[in-house]
Amino acid sequence: MLTTSTTHKITWEKLPDDFVLDDEPVDNINQPLLAAALTESLEQNGKLPTNALTTTNYGICATLNNRLVVKAPDWSYIPSIKVSREEVKRSYTPRLEGDIPVIVMEFISDTEGNEYSSKPTYPPGKWFFYEQILQVPNYTIFEPDTGVLEVYKLDDSGRYKLQTADANNRYWIAQMQLSLGIWEGMRENRTGYWLRWWDENGELLLWGSELAARERQRAEAQSQRAEAESQRAEAQSQRAERLAQQLRAAGIEPEE
Known part of the structure; x- marks a missing residue:
């Protein structure tokens, strides 16, 4: 499967079995907690279909100008995969193995700034990869220490546009029929800011x-x-x- 533009050629190929994935640890202890909380509330409230996939620090692949690119967002939601879960145990290639993620999230860490990288040359930056290669409809950047949340949506020109929160300080994610917002409190011995979901009636997913x-x-x-x-x-x-x-x-x- 091929996607082309004036500047790059994108193909959707499976990760080779002998490809060595980056096994560096996550940047800080809060990232897995934040990601797990997002998935758990979806599952507990019947908002996670059996063929959907949520990922945490997990490789999402594309091939740019014949060179493989793998990025591992801190969290993402893929509404449907068309292969068995065994086939996506190590990584996931959109279009080839299922849907494009409808949302990817990055939690700002010690390597602050990578989340905004729009470098188009190999290896491309995260922003460029999500916006121009994967064309993910929603990209969020969250600062857990301060509770600052930025939500970007892909506009008609194919560029991310910063969104304004609604009256409840939440952001509607149309593809999931859920709102995303910030909640402050304790979970798993961590007191601070968390990302949480609200349904179309404004009810918090517990x-x-x-x-x-x-x-x-x-x-x-x-x-x-x-x-x-x-x-x-x-x-x-x-x-x-x-x-x-x-x-x-x-x-x-x-x-x-």
Whole structure:
């Protein structure tokens, strides 16, 4: 499969089995936590189809002018793959193996600036790769320490345009029918800023721990209602018994 432009030729070829992938560790401990949180809420709320793929620091491939390019965004969402998961165990080639990612995310780290690199020559920068080669519709750059989120959308000219947040400080991702925004709080012993999803009704997609906590609260509330009802029934029975005793004392046999 071939895509061409005036400056480069793009082909979609599978990563060779003997290709040595970069196995350097992630830049900081927060990146895997942030990525896992994004995926978990999708899965827990039925927003992750069985043929969808979310990736974390995982190679997405294209061949630019006959030279293989592999970039590993901190998180991405691919709505549908058309091969088995075994075939994309090491890497993923869009168009050849399934859909283009609808969103890729980079979390600003110690190597700040790479997220904005539009270098077109080999090896191309991340921005250039996502915008011009993959043509990913949504590109986000997140600063976990400060909670600053930038969301870029591919416009009609094929360039990324910075988006403005809505009244709730969220960004609508049309391809996912979800909004992306910032939430501050604790998860997995980390207190800080997190990226989270909201549905079309403005409801927050909860993590598993939050769903479990909500279910416990619901069960406790139900138990409290049942206890209150039991106490009301007992009080009513006691009143009825006292009334019956008063009637008998007056020589009146109460009706059964």
